[in-house]
Amino acid sequence: MLRKPMALLKKDFLLEISYRFSFFLQFGGIFFSVVMFYFVSVLIGESPTVQNSLSRYGGDYFSFVLIGIAFSNFLSVGLGSFSTNIRGEQMMGTMEAMLVTPTRLPTIIISSSQWSFAFTSLRVAVYLILGAIFFGVDFSKADVLPALAALLLTVIAFSSLGIISASFIMIFKRGDPIAWVISTSSTLVGGVYYPISILPDWLQSFSYLFPITYALDAIRLALLQGEGYSSAVGRDLTALIIFSLVTLPISLLVSRYAVARAKKDGSLAYY
Amino acid sequence: MIQYSNMADTVLQTNNLTKEFTRLRGLSSPRNFFDKITFTAVRDVNLSVKRGEIFGLLGPNGAGKTTLTKVLCTLILPSSGSASVCGFDLARQQSRVKASIALISSEERSFYWRLSGLRNLEFFATLYGLSGRQAAERIPEVLEVVGMTEAAGRRFQEYSTGMKQRMGLARGLLADPEIFFMDEPTKGLDPLAVKELHSLIRNQLTAQGKTVIMATHHLAEAEQVCDRVGIMSRGSMRAVGSVRELAGDDSLADFFHFLVKDDLSMEH
Structure with a gap:
């Protein structure tokens, strides 16, 4: 049952490491990003305003933003990897060869994103390890299980949105509005670089429409404050479950329609 | 739905298979932006292919050979009509159809x-x-x-x-399918590679009782390799038979003249 997903994962891994320079360059990018935010935190971290705003997460800006930038990678990959990978296979010309095999299209679409998620997990781990070893981020109180639960629900919620986004690509080939709107809005109001408490009230209320707000809150509370299934983390996890329950069936319906439409048009393999 | 009894030797059967593509007129006529234009790529094709046969879909570019091939490979949904591939219904049993076929294209x-x-x-x-x-x-x-x-x-x-094309054939052979669909398999190959591929089809595939459905616009290729051909023009199947039989049909004289000219221009 897992042989086909594993074959797709292995293929994507082999393709990725065939571009060795790019593979290692990405880790260099993480290092520079971490260093840059470290100096930003040196500049503003002592400010009482910053410390008050972040008291919920322990008051340290660098720890706050490190988790924000690390885990927002899952937002990008969840939203973008399905459509990017479909488009990539279409452009390489390999989509048709896969579609003519007795492998179900959902298996191809979902499995094609495994490598992106696996690689993102590795990137996130590198962010956290760099932060802990070289920049003194304190994870001693971390409660990993609720953080993992939040991460899993986040991946499901973002992936559902990503599958809807991929459905647009199947029909319109380019110009996917879903990923763009959610990605930019989530970065603006989701609490990646600053806490949502500093936003004006009207903008803050928008924050609660995006799963990233709950995901980052739960992960920060669990990793930095060791809050297990506290009421705050529990509220975040409940919100993520509701998001997933709403978006997952919608994404399946939309993708089913998109596949039928693309097969009717004969454009499933084209870009 | 077609009834498939008493068709033990028939591995592919189509019944008025049709594929229409519809699109909006769009910016080509802004006043009638939302008017629909329908183009029939495959029209009422009735075809029966026997096990072990090498069947050619012969016709010029744009005749509908590739669309018909893709419909039969489940890549495109037909608009109307029906088909059975290896005894499986094309519309309702797509997974089983796909397990019975291989598509080898020039891509x-x-x-x-x-x-x-x-x-x-x-x-x-x-x-x-x-x-x-x-x-x-x-x-x-x-x-x-x-x-x-x-x-x-x-x-x-x-x-x-030539090696890439041979790998395409190798991939097709992997699952030991009943039917090989080949869409212009010799496109871009030099004469020696063409000869090798023809020999592979003749000596390896048909020797194993496989059925080959080959789309080509080369009359010479169809004559050398195919047991029978279906002549396609503007989406319709105009005639079916051996190249020799069909070449004697006066109503197809223009068509053959065009293909001979096309073959000669390719050689030069």
């Missing part, structure tokens, strides 16, 4: 160029449902059949056009 980009031929075959073997053990046995066999054993470890991007 060399259907492989991962940065992986070796061997890695590509391992990947596609899994998608065709072969277990690790079956793939380990089958891959060396198909590489030997297409004469690619030595080159299997090289990156796909290093292969010549």
Whole structure:
């Protein structure tokens, strides 16, 4: 049952490491990003305003933003990897060869994103390890299980949105509005670089429409404050479950329609 | 739905198979932006192909050969009509149809160029449902059949056009399908490679009782390789028979004249 997903994962891994320079360059990018935010935190971290705003997460800006930038990678990959990978296979010309095999299209679409998620997990781990070893981020109180639960629900919620986004690509080939709107809005109001408490009230209320707000809150509370299934983390996890329950069936319906439409048009393999 | 009883020898049967593409008029006529334009790529095709036969879909570019091939391979949904492939209904049993066929096109980009031929075959073997053990046995066999054993470890991007085409055939052979659909398989090949591919089709596939449905616009190729051909023009199947039989049909004289001219221009 897992042989086909594993074959797709292995293929994507082999393709990725065939571009060795790019593979290692990405880790260099993480290092520079971490260093840059470290100096930003040196500049503003002592400010009482910053410390008050972040008291919920322990008051340290660098720890706050490190988790924000690390885990927002899952937002990008969840939203973008399905459509990017479909488009990539279409452009390489390999989509048709896969579609003519007795492998179900959902298996191809979902499995094609495994490598992106696996690689993102590795990137996130590198962010956290760099932060802990070289920049003194304190994870001693971390409660990993609720953080993992939040991460899993986040991946499901973002992936559902990503599958809807991929459905647009199947029909319109380019110009996917879903990923763009959610990605930019989530970065603006989701609490990646600053806490949502500093936003004006009207903008803050928008924050609660995006799963990233709950995901980052739960992960920060669990990793930095060791809050297990506290009421705050529990509220975040409940919100993520509701998001997933709403978006997952919608994404399946939309993708089913998109596949039928693309097969009717004969454009499933084209870009 | 067609009834498939008493058709033991028939591996492919179509019944008024039609494919229409519809699109909006769009910016080509802004006033009538939302008017629909319908183009019939395949029109009421009735076809019956027997097991072990090499059947050619012969016609000029734009005749509907590729669309018909893709419909029969489940890549495009038909608009109306029905078909059975290896006894399975094209519309309702797509997975079983796909398990019974292989599509070999002239599209060399259907492989991962940065992986070796061997890695590509391992990947596609899994998608065709072969277990690790079956793939380990089958891959060396198909590489030997297409004469690619030595080159299997090289990156796909290093292969010549002829080698890429042979890998396409190797991939098709992996799952031991009943029917091989070939869409212009000799496109871009030099005469020697064409001869080799024809020999592979004749000596390996038909010797194993496989059925081949080959789309081509080369009259000479159809005559050399195919047992029968279906002549396609503007989406319709105008006639079916051996090239020799059809060449004697006066109503098809213009068509054959065009294809002979096309073949001659390709040679020059």
